Amino acid sequence: MTNVTSSPADPAAPVIQITGLHKAYGQLEVLKGVSMTAPRGHVISLIGSSGSGKSTLLRCCNLLENSQAGDILFENEAVRWKGQGQNRAPADRAQVTRFRTNLSMVFQQFNLWAHMTILQNVMEAPVTVLGEDRGLVEARARDLLAKVGIGDKADAWPAQLSGGQQQRAAIARALCMEPKALLFDEPTSALDPELQQEVVRVIKDLAGEHRTMILVTHDMRLAADVSDHVVFLHQGVICEEGPPSQLFGNPQTDRLRGFLSASMAQ
Ligand SMILES: Nc1ncnc2c1ncn2[C@@H]1O[C@H](COP(=O)(O)OP(=O)(O)OP(=O)(O)O)[C@@H](O)[C@H]1O
Ligand SMILES: [Mg+2]
Numbered sequence: 001m002t003n004v005t006s007s008p009a010d011p012a013a014p015v016i017q018i019t020g021l022h023k024a025y026g027q028l029e030v031l032k033g034v035s036m037t038a039p040r041g042h043v044i045s046l047i048g049s050s051g052s053g054k055s056t057l058l059r060c061c062n063l064l065e066n067s068q069a070g071d072i073l074f075e076n077e078a079v080r081w082k083g084q085g086q087n088r089a090p091a092d093r094a095q096v097t098r099f100r101t102n103l104s105m106v107f108q109q110f111n112l113w114a115h116m117t118i119l120q121n122v123m124e125a126p127v128t129v130l131g132e133d134r135g136l137v138e139a140r141a142r143d144l145l146a147k148v149g150i151g152d153k154a155d156a157w158p159a160q161l162s163g164g165q166q167q168r169a170a171i172a173r174a175l176c177m178e179p180k181a182l183l184f185d186e187p188t189s190a191l192d193p194e195l196q197q198e199v200v201r202v203i204k205d206l207a208g209e210h211r212t213m214i215l216v217t218h219d220m221r222l223a224a225d226v227s228d229h230v231v232f233l234h235q236g237v238i239c240e241e242g243p244p245s246q247l248f249g250n251p252q253t254d255r256l257r258g259f260l261s262a263s264m265a266q
Contacts, residue, residue, distance in 0.1 A: 021070035045223035048233035104174035164195030
């Protein structure tokens with residue numbers, strides 16, 4: 001559990017760096033030269049209207065999507081590419097697996113495996129992908145389930161849990177990989193307001209532990225509370241970014257002002 005937290009020796013070393021990223025789906029240009037850094041121990045929130053490219057950026061970060069230009073660095077190591085433009089893809093499968101296991105993702109729809117118990121869900125990747133000892137992983141998985149407040153649900157099936165409990169199980173599953181950073185894609189959007197708060201509490205605890213996180217969210221209060229840095233994406237470009245006090249307290253552009261007032265009205 002130590003490698004996600006900040007190292008006092010070098011607290012601001014970048015875990016993830018993206019420079020000049022371009023991504024298109026066919027003719028549709030979704031990311032038009034995006035640069036972003038997640039320093040160790042920092043929480044970066046990504047906000048913006050629907051379709052602005054937030055999920056795409058997160059998925060490119062994790063190499064779940066190919067991008068056509070720009071660099072992605074993980075702890076200063078650049079992704080190695082083969083091909084160019086529409087044909088560009090990561091060249092080194094082992095590097096992709098290493099990067100992905102170090103950047104655990106939590107999705108809006110939880111994506112738990114329905115045929116496995118909660119404990120099996122949390123243990124699966126460390127045992128099968130990382131080849132870790134089953135006994136050690138089980139102890140860690142049980143600790144993590146207790147940490148997110150569902151220690152008593154280890155032997156339940158996903159369908160027997162509420163949405164908030166399922167999302168907390170998904171967070172425990174992501175943490176069990178002992179990643180260097182966590183990527184959240186709207187982790188509370190599929191939940192009723194009351195269940196959202198259970199998940200918000202867990203995310204705030206993780207932020208308090210200085211874990212490196214990129215958080216895509218429509219919850220402006222959560223972004224304001226947990227972020228060190230907020231990035232406002234508009235039509236595939238970063239329109240404004242800065243500390244939450246600046247972005248939420250003193251937005252500089254009409255676009256951000258419009259987005260924030262529409263968000264508050266919801
Ligand atoms: N697999 C895909 N194929 C084609 N177009 C896609 C694909 N995925 C996303 N897009 C398009 O890319 C654009 C950005 O989508 P993305 O999902 O990144 O937006 P978003 O900011 O996450 O939106 P939301 O807030 O609704 O989740 C949208 O116009 C979307 O329709
Ligand atoms: Mg999205």
